[in-house]
Amino acid sequence: MVFGSKGAEAKKEPFKAFLPIKSLQFFSDKTLYELKQNLATVGQQLKKVEDDLSQKAIDPNASMDDIKALQQSKSDLKMRFDVIKEQHDSLEAEQKAKFEQNQGITAIEDPKQQKVQAKAEMIRATMQGRSMTEDARAALSDRKGNGGEKLLPKTVSDELLHEPFVKNPLRDISTFTNETNLEVPKISFQLSDDDFIADEETAKEMQATGDTVVFGRNKFKVFVPISETILKGSDVNLVQTVDQALESGLAAKEKKVALAKTPKVGEESMSFYGVGITEVTGETKYKAIKAAIASLHEDYRDNAKILMSFGDYSDIIETLANGNTTYYDAPPERVLGKPVVFVDAAVDPIVGDFRYSHFNYDIEMLKDRDKDVKTGIELFVLTAWFDHKIKLKSAFRIAKVAAAPTV
Template sequence: MNLFQLKNSLTTVGAELKRVEEEIAATAADPKIDIKNLENLETQKINLKKRFDILKDQHDSLEKEQQEEIKARASQNGSNQVKGMSSPDPKQRKIAAKAELYRATMRGREVSQEAIAQLGGVKGFLGDNSESGGEKLLPTTMTSELLHEPFVKNPLRGHSTFTNEINLEVPKISFQLDDDGFIADGDTAKELSSSGDVVKFGRHKFKIFAPLSETVLRGSDTNLVQTVDQALESGLAAKERKVAFTTEPKTGEEHMSFYKAGLKEVPGATKLAAIKAAIADLHEDFRNNAKVAITYADYMEILEALANGNASFYNAQPEQILGKPAIFCDSAVQPIVGDFTYSHFNYDLPVTYERDKNVRTGIEDFVLTAYIDHQIKLKSAFRIAKVVTPTP
């Protein structure tokens, strides 16, 4: 148990002990109640008192150990964390504050108000989790950095829409005219008629684990922060890419996958022919802003077939080869053609953090919990380019 859990257990057992003592007093004062009831209560009191004393010894011992650890660290490094948060450099103050949050979380200590303030503050705590000691909200500036800064490892960043709103609802199209028949694309009109003109985002919970060794925890603030931040950023990017391109989504997450959401497939004898046919099949409103999500291997295969020994083809831009800009993603097992502004990721509810011990390795994890949904706002804005071998 960490210190937080021990405090909770002490409170619970202490309250029960007090209740039994009050019941003993009431029972003893009532001569009508059988003496055996009083004896049973006395036995309960003895057992509870033993439990309380054991928990209190563990609590006091752990609290003393942590206080000594804090003092020892402060004397060894000259209170580097305090110095870091009082640095005139805002970047160094933020690094020091992040490092304190990570260390405090992993050791079951409270995070100082100074560190929380440096990170933008939080609005409060989410519920209570007896297993983790309570899930805390991630400070606001950290949430913003993790969710909204572009990550190289997620190729859809910078192309799809990303938001962090609770109970988000958005219109499928960004404008309307007073003429009900203004939608020229028949597929879009049918889609709006069958599924409505508003998209409602749901909540799909997932966790990211950043393993931390004692060496990293005791190391420099900069190394600790880089280690955790990179793990969390990579985890978020990997989750976004996985839900969007998986061919085997979890139950209830089918709508998040381009391949399982019911997008129209456009056939072609080759990948390039299928891609060009898919581009042509889009309505011009979507075609003007269309891009092609494709694996780099597929693109090179197309390039080699076109080049046929002509090295000049390798200097051409993907847009010149495919007809539209390319988004290279190894998860795009079949090319996706469309206007990716209609691909919308939303993170619902505040991001939370806690710690968890990996019993297999003995290394503890800094754990981030988030809630994601990916909505393809208009299916008619996308096509899947599918290679179909002609029938002989």
């Protein structure tokens, strides 16, 4: 269609090529692609009319009727353009929402963001008493489980958005696994002569207790208070709150059972102090630690570390220094001869190869909700099963100060 300079033609048929506005209902049945085409077509025609109107406005020979006809055409086209654009934008948004819904969490390219959104979905589903979405369950599960495996310490510790409130230093030196009904050999290799073990103490231990370790299932719960504000807030804030609390709860439980001086009944096998590890004494803790290191078989001594409280180490430094500041600046490994890991719960220093300290979490985990009746705060509850085994007692020593002789 051409809008010429003849005012009569323009006035007679200002925009006959277009249907009345009410006839635009047919656009609702069109595809997004067709709407895009229509939008482009009407847009081009609108621009042409606007350009013609601009030319007419400055043409002294153009009549007012010509200008009014073009203004009317522009108004009609603008109205039609807006109607089509509204339908186009609405359909595009609808299709985008459907696409995102169909794609779900798996459509997120950033693995970290995908994990955050999946965890947030799991937490909200638990607190709302509904099922998780399949893609959220898949994103949190290495196996065909219930979507809880990725909450375990082996994986959580590398994914935390912020540091936990409580840490377990044994995480860095002990073995951690997530298996159901786990059984492992006490020694990870065999020789052609099965009767040959260099360390006689180890040989006697294996003869007495067998050559495999069977892990049990010890149940415990971690309660995480979640306010309504946190639950309805951002995914990142919700996941950060729950992750920190879960990681702290797991770490606290691990330390408690592994370093219990007087273990609870049934938990003796999980404590370094409850399984009968050989005690080595000395006049001071420094001498006791040195003697404990020396008493280990070389197979364990080469990879040995010292688990002790910072208070004990400070006392040793103060005694050794005797006014010499050199000891205060020296790294603990140089002072004691082996790497040192500090944890206040180690009331008596433990020396040994911590590869033989093994924590195993059952992959089954239950997630539930509860309520603190005193505060009214909703609780996210994680029920887990784990065990800690000292695979070889002969790989460790406990350093103790010798009792003073009685007079």
